[in-house]
């Protein structure tokens with residue numbers, strides 16, 4: 001009964017939010033097992049379509065392609081992609097107005113990137129782009145016989161502001177979801193209790209690992225019926241997998257994507273991270289992933305250096321029968337911890353601190369290094385006045401509670417590279 005109610009809530013909610021999701025899901029489902037040749041011809045057709053659109057509607061792409069003397073009508077195979085200039089995050093951020101296409105889209109969906117490197121990108125998604133993204137995730141769940149409306153445990157950080165906690169709890173309850181708000185024993189106990197009835201668990205892999213470690217330390221292990229554990233946004237370390245397998249008898253499955261690229265790949269039950277070729281063309285150039293988004297009509301993203309180091313395998317045939325290329329390894333994302341004297345904190349704490357500061361009008365580019373346990377050296381690009389400094393340190397206090405001392409250096413030039421910058425580097429020996 002209850003599950004029927006959540007199903008209904010989900011279907012209605014999804015329809016009101018974006019009534020195209022089901023259509024996109026059906027498209028993905030119907031094309032799931034196409035052969036390599038059909039995939040190539042589909043991608044070439046969509047590539048030409050998005051190139052023509054970008055060139056005619058976005059001044060950024062028109063200028064860029066004119067400068068490189070690129071003739072779109074001379075693109076006749078996927079190999080010709082190589083002649084199209086690459087772009088990076090900095091260019092997207094600096095030219096977002098010239099890239100965004102404002103023409104008569106029925107409905108648009110605001111989106112932004114995490115800004116964990118200090119460069120947050122805001123853009124608008126057209127309806128079918130948004131729908132395709134959501135449909136891709138649902139299809140990935142379907143591979144594991146998981147329905148999105150089934151009870152699920154979720155890790156997506158936490159915010160200590162009481163109103164946000166209440167709001168989050170209400171939204172979670174409506175989506176049959178519960179989450180972990182801290183790594184305290186009482187919070188972990190209650191999370192694991194709820195997990196007994198859950199069908200899937202998803203979010204940051206470093207947090208999944210923490211919960212697994214705690215579960216393994218318990219005398220009486222919970223009896224669970226989880227069908228899927230999905231890690232997003234962070235590299236899934238082997239040490240995590242070992243601990244998670246011991247705790248839950250499942251491995252962490254990867255979902256790979258980013259706000260601007262959409263869902264790039266999802267891991268199948270045979271362990272291959274399959275590219276959603278209907279959504280994006282991916283290339284490997286100098287070990288870096290280059291993404292061409294085939295559905296981002298409102299904000300074209302063509303030959304974009306996402307900033308991750310990857311290996312792409314285009315020759316292996318997976319036993320599941322899906323024929324898109326396989327992402328072998330994503331080396332660019334690592335979930336690390338900041339060690340305090342008494343507790344440890346996900347490096348994402350930095351992201352929350354700076355996100356909160358951003359909301360009160362303090363915008364800073366930062367990078368942090370930990371050399372000594374209980375200490376964090378923070379470098380900020382901007383000049384930080386006394387008032388902002390106080391606010392910044394107070395924000396850290398909320399999370400660290402005197403357990404980690406923050407040393408702040410301002411007016412520091414933060415190295416910018418085309419590859420994704422790490423906002424946190426730990427020079428401590430791994431305790432793993």
Ligand SMILES: [Zn+2]
Nearest residue numbers: 268272318320
């Ligand atoms: Zn497969």
